[in-house]
Amino acid sequence: MTAQQLYEALADSRSVVAGVAAPVDGSPELPGEEREFDLRMSRRMASVEQLLLATCRDVPDPRFADLTGHLAAGGGKRLRPLLVLLGAEFADRERAGVERAAVAAELVHLASLYHDDVVDEAATRHGAATANRRWGNRMAVLGGTWLLARTAGMAAGLAPGALALNAETADRLVAGQLRELAGPLPGELPIEYYFQVTAGKTAALLSMSLRMGALQAGAPPETVAALVEYGEQIGIAFQTADDILDLAPSEAATGKERGKDLLAGVHSLPVLLALEDRDPRGARLRALLEAGPGSRGEDWHGRVLDLFARSRAVERAGELMHERLERARKALAPLPPLPARGALDALCDFVATRIA
Template structure:
C-alpha cells in the first residue's frame, strides 16, 4: 500500500507544517521501547519519511471543531499511520521487497522474522493509542485492521487471474487503502467531538479520497518511468496483481486484449513485462481508469457539502482533484 507522489492542498493549510511536526514527534515517541534494537527496527520507516497524509487528514478533520487540532486528534492520526506502517512491513515480507522509500526494507536489512514481529509491534502500539482515546476509536481501528486483511486476501486470491472481476479490485483497494483513510478522517471527527452527520460525511470523504489515492498509485505503476517510481514500471502486473487499467484493457475484446491475455496469467520475464506495459499504455484501459477515478473524486467533493465552510473544507474539496491531476501530469510526462 505505497504512497503515491502527491502535492496536496491539505499540506498547504496554515499551520500544517507545525501540525506535521507534532505528528512526526508523536510517531517517533510511540515506538520508543526499552530495547534499542527493537526501537531501531520499529522506527526504520518512520525515519525514512513520508507525507503522513492519514494523520494529516485526522488533523484537518479535527480542525473543523474550530482552532488547532488537539493532541488527542494527533494521536488518533498517529494510530492510523502506525497501522499503515505495520502493513508495509508485512507487505515487504510477502513481496520480498528490498527497498522502500529509498532505504532498505526491514526484511532486507534484518530478516523476515524481525520484520513480521516489528510490524506486529507497530499494530500493537496503534491499538494501545486507540484504546487510550475510547472504546469507539479502539473498536473502529480494530475493524479497520480487519478490513486491511480482507483487502489483501481478496488481492491474493486473484493473483495471476486474467478473469479477475472489477468488483474484486474495488473491494481489495477499499480494504487495503481507502478504509484507513476513512478511519483517519472519522477518528479525527470523533475525538474532536463533532456531530454525527459531520463524522459520517468525513468518513465518506476519507473513503472516496482513499479510492482515488490507490487508483492513482496503480495508474502510476503502469505509466511512470522506472526512475520516477524507484522500481521497474509494471511491478504489480509482473507480480500477478492485475489492477484496473489492466482489467479494462483485457475487457476491450480487441486484438490487443488477446495479446495481453497471452502474456499474463504467469510470472513475467523482463521483456514480457515491457511488452505488456506497451499494450496497456497504448490502449484505452488507462483512460477508462481515470474516468472511474473521477467518480470517486466527485463523491469526495459531494461529501464536503456537509462539512460547512472555511479553509480546511476548501482544502478537503480540492485535494482529491489535485491528486488525480498529479497522476495525469505524471502520465503525460
C-alpha cells in the first residue's frame, strides 16, 4: 500500500500521517514542517512496503514464496509499520534500522493473521481466499510460523531490547487468544476479562510498534513510556470500535458481514454489557444471548441484531471507547509538539469517527 492509499484509507480530509507527496487539488499548501513530514512519511512508507514484500518472499525454497507472501501481497492499512515510523520521529528518525523495525512489526501482525484464520476456519480475508483455504491448515500454520521466525531474526539485528520486545509481544498475542478461547476465570469480572484479552490481542502490537520505533531511534525512556501508554489505550479503543461495527445497522458501512462475531460465539464488549444489563427492557436480548447462536428457531441472528440496534449496550460500549481515547490523548501530552504527535492525535479522531 502506498502512502497515498494509506492517506485515503485512514481519514477523509487529512491522513493520520498526512502521507501525500502533494496537496490534494484545491487544498491549501501545508506549512513547511508538515510538508516535509508528509514527504518523508510518503517516502519511508514506500520503502517499508518494498522491503516487506521482498522479506516475505525470501524463503529458502521458492515454491513457498507465494504462501509466505500471500497476506503481505494482499495489502492492508500497514498501521503497525506506520506507528514504528511515527515513534522514531521523536528521536533520531534517520538512524539505521528504523525501516527494518517497521517491517518486523508488520511481520508479527501478518504471522498472527495466518494463525487466526486457521483457528477461526476463515475462508476469506479482505475479499481474497485465506492461506488456509488455498494451501490447507498445515501449510498456513507453517507459513505464519516462518514469518514469526523471520521477525525474530530481524529483531536480533536491531537496537538492544528489540528481540526481547518481539518475544514479549508474541507471548501477549498468544496469551490473549488463549484467554479468549478459554473464557474468564471463575469469579473474574467479564468486563475486566475483556480488556485483558483485548490488551493482548490488539493493543500489544500497536504498543510494540511505537516502542520499537522509539527504541531504534534512541528516544529517552520517558518518551518511550508515553508512546507505549498511548499504544495500549488506542489499541483497546480500536478493538472496541470493531466490536461496535460488527453490530452496525448497515453492512455497507463496514464492508463486512454483520454480526460475524455473534455467529462465532465471541463475547465482544457490547455482548458482555448486554448480558450484564438487568433493565427489563434488555431482558429479551439477554435471553437470546444466553441461549447462544445455536437457538435459531426464530432467526436468532436477525433478532439479536435488531435488538442491539435499540440496546443501551452499544451506546455504553461507545462511551468506554471514548474513555480509552481520552487516555490515549493524555499520554501524548508530555511529547513535543511535532507533526508526529499531531498524527497520533488524529488517529484518535479517526477511531472515534469510525462509529459516528
